[in-house]
Amino acid sequence: MGSALEGRHALITGGGTGIGAAAAQHLNDEGAKLSLLGRRIEPLRAVADGLAGAAVQCDVTNPERVRAAFDDARAANGPIDILIVNAGIAESAPFHKMSRESWDRIVATNLTAAFDCARAAIGDLLKSDNGRLVFVASVASLRGVPYAAHYAASKHGILGLMRSLAAEYAKTRLTVNAVCPGYVDTPMTDQSVARVSEITGRSEADSRAVITNMNASGRLVDPQAIAKVIAMLCLPHLGDINGTAIAIDGGTSA
Numbered sequence: 642m643g644s645a646l647e648g649r650h651a652l653i654t655g656g657g658t659g660i661g662a663a664a665a666q667h668l669n670d671e672g673a674k675l676s677l678l679g680r681r682i683e684p685l686r687a688v689a690d691g692l693a694g695a696a697v698q699c700d701v702t703n704p705e706r707v708r709a710a711f712d713d714a715r716a717a718n719g720p721i722d723i724l725i726v727n728a729g730i731a732e733s734a735p736f737h738k739m740s741r742e743s744w745d746r747i748v749a750t751n752l753t754a755a756f757d758c759a760r761a762a763i764g765d766l767l768k769s770d771n772g773r774l775v776f777v778a779s780v781a782s783l784r785g786v787p788y789a790a791h792y793a794a795s796k797h798g799i800l801g802l803m804r805s806l807a808a809e810y811a812k813t814r815l816t817v818n819a820v821c822p823g824y825v826d827t828p829m830t831d832q833s834v835a836r837v838s839e840i841t842g843r844s845e846a847d848s849r850a851v852i853t854n855m856n857a858s859g860r861l862v863d864p865q866a867i868a869k870v871i872a873m874l875c876l877p878h879l880g881d882i883n884g885t886a887i888a889i890d891g892g893t894s895a
């Protein structure tokens with residue numbers, strides 16, 4: 642347990658599960674006050690209650706809800722010092738069968754909502770003496786992904802947003818960075834495994850092996866490792882790490 646982030650307010654989208662929940666734990670360990678956003682209130686409450694954080698129900702694809710939820714978070718914990726843009730969804734389809742609806746869903750959640758969340762917090766982040774904005778991007782931000790053109794396009798877009806904000810605010814106290822995980826042991830990967838099983842008829846174990854071997858390491862990334870890097874990027878004395886995309890993918894993008 643540290644106190645480097647004592648008194649700072651960290652808002653995490655998708656904070657009830659997977660990488661977001663792990664990041665909540667690590668930021669809490671450094672002393673941050675937490676607001677966790679997501680569509681389902683139960684997982685948010687389960688994490689927030691254990692960490693004395695605020696659980697705020699919010700579909701980040703609804704810009705009015707984003708503004709209202711960020712206000713609720715401020716009412717609970719004060720101005721936002723740290724924003725972790727983590728909420729995301731994945732789908733897969735061969736490109737010739739990819740529907741416009743699926744493209745819109747993915748881009749709305751993974752990219753447009755990231756814009757809305759960053760816009761909703763930017764005033765606070767710039768007023769903070771050490772504002773921190775961290776995007777959870779992906780190895781799919783760094784290379785193309787067969788059967789996931791929409792997902793990879795949305796995650797490439799996140800890096801464009803991240804780098805532009807880092808450059809625009811370089812002379813301020815705000816830093817803007819991204820983490821780029823390979824396949825991580827989270828509910829999203831469980832869903833990918835289920836999709837492989839459904840499409841190929843393979844067993845759960847064989848489908849998990851297919852996904853796991855998409856990481857060069859042949860193993861899934863531990864969400865705790867992603868969370869540790871996220872929390873590190875939020876430390877006050879690391880103000881010169883700005884505009885970086887840190888791959889945590891077992892060497893997949895090497």
Ligand code: NDP
Pocket residue numbers: 654655656657658659660661678679680681682699700701702727728729730731750777778779780821822823824825826827828829830
């Ligand atoms: P999870 O599915 O556990 O996390 C996704 C979170 O986003 C959930 O808590 C979900 O909560 C929330 N979310 C999804 N849509 C919305 C929405 N419209 N509004 C608000 N919250 C939403 O998986 P991960 O932890 O793995 O995913 C976290 C991030 O990491 C994502 O951006 C993902 O793209 C990225 N990532 C994941 C990888 C992996 O292998 N798992 C690899 C690389 C990147 P709820 O459903 O309740 O809204």
